Amino acid sequence: MLESLSGDRIDQNKPRHDGITYIIDKFQGLDKENFETISSYIDMVKIYSAFPLLLKEESLIKRIDFYHSLNVLVSTGSTLTEYAIRENVFEKFVESSKRLGFDLIEISENSIHLTLEEKKKIIKILNAHDIRAQWKIGKKDPRRQLSVEETVRKMSEILEISQEKIILEANLGYNVGIYDEKGDIKWNLLSAITSKVSPNSIIFEAPLEIQQAVLIAEFGQRVNLGEIRLENVLSVESQRRGFLSKASFSITPVRKGPEGSPATKFIHYIIRNKHPIDQSELMYVTNLPRRTVQASIEELKQQGLIIEKNSLDDTRKKVYNLVKNEWI
Numbered sequence: 551m552l553e554s555l556s557g558d559r560i561d562q563n564k565p566r567h568d569g570i571t572y573i574i575d576k577f578q579g580l581d582k583e584n585f586e587t588i589s590s591y592i593d594m595v596k597i598y599s600a601f602p603l604l605l606k607e608e609s610l611i612k613r614i615d616f617y618h619s620l621n622v623l624v625s626t627g628s629t630l631t632e633y634a635i636r637e638n639v640f641e642k643f644v645e646s647s648k649r650l651g652f653d654l655i656e657i658s659e660n661s662i663h664l665t666l667e668e669k670k671k672i673i674k675i676l677n678a679h680d681i682r683a684q685w686k687i688g689k690k691d692p693r694r695q696l697s698v699e700e701t702v703r704k705m706s707e708i709l710e711i712s713q714e715k716i717i718l719e720a721n722l723g724y725n726v727g728i729y730d731e732k733g734d735i736k737w738n739l740l741s742a743i744t745s746k747v748s749p750n751s752i753i754f755e756a757p758l759e760i761q762q763a764v765l766i767a768e769f770g771q772r773v774n775l776g777e778i779r780l781e782n783v784l785s786v787e788s789q790r791r792g793f794l795s796k797a798s799f800s801i802t803p804v805r806k807g808p809e810g811s812p813a814t815k816f817i818h819y820i821i822r823n824k825h826p827i828d829q830s831e832l833m834y835v836t837n838l839p840r841r842t843v844q845a846s847i848e849e850l851k852q853q854g855l856i857i858e859k860n861s862l863d864d865t866r867k868k869v870y871n872l873v874k875n876e877w878i
Contacts, residue, residue, distance in 0.1 A: 564621050568772040574598050589620035591787040596625040614651035628658035641675050648679045658686035688719025688727045702746045720755035733758050737854035741873040762786050810849050817846040826869035
């Protein structure tokens with residue numbers, strides 16, 4: 551009876567391609583009965599940091615086998631992977647991970663740098679051992695954040711050589727990646743990224759409840775979310791199906807149209823109907839002074855409604871495009 555009240559779910563059965571939820575296992579107490587109850591809504595578990603090194607193999611294998619019995623994939627964390635790469639023991643690490651039962655190996659460049667050729671070599675090694683790569687983009691340190699251009703370039707590079715979804719780094723959810731120091735989403739940054747990389751190719755790390763609620767509100771139930779606490783799994787699933795959580799009531803509605811002065815709205819209208827367009831063209835079409843056009847452009851960029859990039863015809867010029875809200 552209650553099932554009839556719930557909306558349809560994209561990719562109801564695992565393995566899912568959209569609407570993925572993954573959690574972190576920090577070896578906190580595990581209520582197996584509770585986990586079994588909600589396991590149909592969990593796609594992947596990542597065993598945190600270097601924890602696998604601190605456990606007896608029998609205990610680790612037993613834990614991984616438990617997850618597999620519930621059709622949940624198991625991943626290493628990128629901390630171990632980066633260590634193995636630095637110490638030149640990556641292939642040995644992959645062999646051990648496969649023997650223990652890991653399905654995925656998370657790879658990041660938080661403290662290392664990998665060339666495209668090195669990334670291709672990593673994929674070749676993983677394919678040879680029948681284990682999947684889970685790439686993560688971003689830096690944990692708020693002082694070393696990637697620019698939008700770097701983020702998009704690295705994501706596009708991975709998508710050219712891998713079919714897996716890409717994890718977008720968030721660390722603890724503050725002042726990293728698409729989140730500001732309060733944990734709120736930087737809409738201009740999110741829009742700039744998703745105008746270039748399809749959101750369904752991304753797993754957004756969203757440690758905070760409000761982040762989960764906002765991303766589901768923005769992208770719908772198909773959004774892929776990571777770093778979810780076990781106790782929040784049912785809340786996330788409820789929101790995917792259209793039921794509001796407590797966090798949902800704190801969401802500031804996402805602006806789909808421009809706010810501000812009549813000039814700003816006029817500039818948005820012109821860009822929407824004639825893009826890409828540069829500043830000189832905007833001045834000519836609108837007959838507005840340069841200062842007014844520049845102020846309107848900055849306001850629209852802050853609202854996450856337009857993006858700026860170099861002109862293909864003249865790299866000295868900046869052109870403006872409308873951010874796409876639909877899935878690419």
